[in-house]
Amino acid sequence: MKILSVIVGLILSTALIGAQASQTPAKVKKVRQQIEFTEDVKVGSTVLKGGYYQVVSNDNQELTFTRMLQDAGYSGQFVFDKKTKPVVVKCTIAVLDAKSRGTRLDMPADASGVHVLKSLTLDDTNLTFTIAQ
16 A cells, blocks of 8 residues: 555656646757848847848847958858957747748838847747847
């Protein structure tokens, strides 16, 4: 009888742990991709000049935009622009059902005509990042 009580107790505690684990948000994989803005874009409170940027996510629900320049010595290669400070913005992350085919940017223009990055979905990821305004 005592063994039966121990077995039932183990089963119940395993079920309780499983139920708690399902309520914990899933850890989101970090992403790192290069994107191009063909014109100036406001990201958070900063206006980024048109050009190439490396976008990196982290565990703190932030995106970092680092400006990249074409390497003068190697055609087609890019290096970080050391004169421009990376821009870090808070965001919320939504997990999509399937991976994106292509990069999608939601950038409506504000009253002054500057495009404001509201959200982005990077190519070959199942994540949409919505920028905190």
